[in-house]
Amino acid sequence: MAEYAVEVHNVSMRFNLAREKVDSLKEYFIRNVKKNLARDEFYAVKDVSFNIEKGDSFAIVGLNGSGKSTLLKMIAGIYKPTSGHIVVRGSVAPMIELGAGFDQDLTAAENVFLNGAVLGYSRSYIREYFKSIIDFAELWDFVDVPIKNFSSGMKARLGFAIATTVEPDILIVDEILSVGDAKFKQKCEQRMAEMKAKGVTMILVSHSMDQVLKTCNKAMWINKGNMMCIGDVKEVCARYSAQT
Amino acid sequence: MTFWKYKELLKELVLRDLKVKYRRSVLGYIWSILNPLLMMLVIALFFSYMFRFQIENYPVYLICGQVIYNFFSDATRQSMHSILHGGALIKKVKLPKYIFPMARSISSFINMLFSLVAVVLVMIITRAPLSLTILLFPLPLIYLFFISMGVGMILSVLVVYFRDIEHLYGIFLLALMYASPIFYPISALPPTAAFIIKFNPLYHIMIMFRDVMYFGTLPSLRDNVVCLAFTLLSMGLGLIFFKKYQDNLVLNI
Numbered sequence: 412m413a414e415y416a417v418e419v420h421n422v423s424m425r426f427n428l429a430r431e432k433v434d435s436l437k438e439y440f441i442r443n444v445k446k447n448l449a450r451d452e453f454y455a456v457k458d459v460s461f462n463i464e465k466g467d468s469f470a471i472v473g474l475n476g477s478g479k480s481t482l483l484k485m486i487a488g489i490y491k492p493t494s495g496h497i498v499v500r501g502s503v504a505p506m507i508e509l510g511a512g513f514d515q516d517l518t519a520a521e522n523v524f525l526n527g528a529v530l531g532y533s534r535s536y537i538r539e540y541f542k543s544i545i546d547f548a549e550l551w552d553f554v555d556v557p558i559k560n561f562s563s564g565m566k567a568r569l570g571f572a573i574a575t576t577v578e579p580d581i582l583i584v585d586e587i588l589s590v591g592d593a594k595f596k597q598k599c600e601q602r603m604a605e606m607k608a609k610g611v612t613m614i615l616v617s618h619s620m621d622q623v624l625k626t627c628n629k630a631m632w633i634n635k636g637n638m639m640c641i642g643d644v645k646e647v648c649a650r651y652s653a654q655t
Numbered sequence: 656m657t658f659w660k661y662k663e664l665l666k667e668l669v670l671r672d673l674k675v676k677y678r679r680s681v682l683g684y685i686w687s688i689l690n691p692l693l694m695m696l697v698i699a700l701f702f703s704y705m706f707r708f709q710i711e712n713y714p715v716y717l718i719c720g721q722v723i724y725n726f727f728s729d730a731t732r733q734s735m736h737s738i739l740h741g742g743a744l745i746k747k748v749k750l751p752k753y754i755f756p757m758a759r760s761i762s763s764f765i766n767m768l769f770s771l772v773a774v775v776l777v778m779i780i781t782r783a784p785l786s787l788t789i790l791l792f793p794l795p796l797i798y799l800f801f802i803s804m805g806v807g808m809i810l811s812v813l814v815v816y817f818r819d820i821e822h823l824y825g826i827f828l829l830a831l832m833y834a835s836p837i838f839y840p841i842s843a844l845p846p847t848a849a850f851i852i853k854f855n856p857l858y859h860i861m862i863m864f865r866d867v868m869y870f871g872t873l874p875s876l877r878d879n880v881v882c883l884a885f886t887l888l889s890m891g892l893g894l895i896f897f898k899k900y901q902d903n904l905v906l907n908i
Binding site: 490514 | 660663667668672675676743749817819905
């Protein structure tokens with residue numbers, strides 16, 4: 412029996428809405444006095460369970476605000492679910508937003524090592540891959556330039572190169588391919604196809620049905636935090652497209 | 656143990672802090688030595704004319720107190736902002752959050768080690784007696800490091816929930832400066848103040864640091880016990896507090 416790469420058991424995530432967020436002492440005291448600390452609660456994900464098999468390419472589709480990204484962040488371990496639990500087997504490389512976590516004052520080269528360490532890789536390990544990272548990002552001319560002078564496309568290229576060069580077991584991709592030009596997009600898709608061939612499990616959030624159908628074999632449709640259906644990518648996409 | 660897995664990240668974060676601190680300044684790390692020296696000069700000039708405390712070799716007395724206070728102030732203030740500053744990362748990648756205040760405390764500690772060069776310089780220039788007890792200098796500094804880290808962990812969480820802490824803490828640090836025997840002798844304090852000041856951990860650290868650097872005596876067992884107690888208290892509270900609130904941090908940054 413194949414072991415699952417990701418198991419999601421009855422997971423819910425509750426947020427307190429931002430307009431009720433108390434972040435200054437004054438507000439806190441006023442609300443305390445008014446006995447008004449009860450907050451508007453909002454469930455972004457409601458009691459969702461599913462499994463992802465090793466080597467699968469799994470898409471999560473749904474409208475804006477339906478809980479896709481929240482689900483991804485819980486799988487990536489960034490959010491802790493309010494209830495339920497998640498089992499993840501293997502190393503995870505999250506690409507929630509490319510170029511996040513770059514330090515603006517450091518150069519591209521220094522950021523490669525910092526970002527590598529964030530993903531759990533040592534300096535010597537990254538040094539081995541350094542050449543291929545910069546090759547892929549095509550940034551040899553800018554290795555010693557501080558990141559703050561980079562364009563968003565350049566940052567995205569570097570971020571993608573770091574996250575995909577180090578060969579994770581599970582790659583989490585959140586609508587990142589919308590940045591960058593056509594040439595880079597093509598390169599990214601090729602790189603992701605290579606990773607898929609190597610057996611990397613992929614979890615993808617995208618609004619582009621074309622991309623989902625092209626890269627994934629399984630899919631799940633989530634609407635307002637509820638799982639609507641799950642299964643073969645064509646079936647799920649067909650039902651999702653029909654409903655929206 | 657997750658800590659071991661992230662030791663590389665800790666190293667990178669500390670390196671980042673150290674690299675960024677003096678980037679684009681001409682003198683760079685020399686500032687870490689120059690800064691306490693110049694500050695000591697200003698205060699020494701001022702106080703030698705104003706108060707004329709009966710303190711032998713006032714420059715050395717002064718700079719010893721200053722190094723301790725400056726480290727505590729810098730480490731806790733840096734740690735306080737560490738979680739907010741690391742927000743972009745915390746929101747995108749799974750990380751142990753304590754690594755941020757920890758990295759800032761360590762980079763601040765390394766900076767402080769540079770300023771020790773200033774202390775030694777002042778000692779040589781003023782021809783202070785150099786005693787072997789100087790070799791014990793890491794002892795008070797290690798106590799202080801953990802006290803600062805514990806306080807820094809609490810602050811780093813608090814400031815995420817209440818941004819006011821940032822401004823309040825500046826006032827607190829000012830009060831703490833006057834409540835620490837940096838530029839005045841302990842004997843100058845009235846009895847009530849002399850009693851209250853004992854609750855200030857910096858007071859005990861300064862005594863110990865001056866014992867080994869300035870007086871050339873061994874730190875007493877009692878001082879060690881007191882400092883250790885403050886260390887355990889600060890780290891204990893810091894860890895408990897941090898553990899309790901760390902999971903919700905990401906939702907509030």
